[in-house]
Amino acid sequence: QPTYGKGRCSCVDKGSDLVQPKALGKIEVIPKSSSCDHVEIIATMKATGVQRCLNPNSKRVQKMMTTLIKKRSSQSTHR
Amino acid sequence: QPTYGKGRCSCVDKGSDLVQPKALGKIEVIPKSSSCDHVEIIATMKATGVQRCLNPNSKRVQKMMTTLIKKRSSQSTHR
DSSP: OBOTTTSSSSBSSSOBSOOOGGGEEEEEEEOOOSSOSSOEEEEEETTTOOEEEEOTTOHHHHHHHHHHHHHHHHTOSOO | OBOTTTSSSSBSSSOBSOOOGGGEEEEEEEOOBTTBSSOEEEEEETTTOOEEEEOTTOHHHHHHHHHHHHHHHHTOSOO
């Protein structure tokens, strides 16, 4: 879970490799900056509102992000 | 720009295809839900804090998202 204000970065560890795509609500991608030297990905669970850090170095997480955008947008008529 | 509360979705149009990666701050990916039938991508500009909708159907935006995560995470020693 993200710990805002505790350190320089929002996530205390490298984050999770595993995530249930169906459980996902909003996903925030926070680029590296002067306050944190690496990109961070924070997912908010749809049902509970709980926030979890995802590991941006995980191939699984990277693939999940791509799939999420491509799949969900192609189902839409909104072009 | 996103218009919260004005309609069912946060973005009024399909969003921008063009974005300067260096100008990007936080990026939010909002999956489709009961209140909006397609995925939305909202970027916050680093310097100004201005929010802009990006087109999730744009190949350029999809590529930018992938590059952002992969490039910035590989520069880090945080694994």
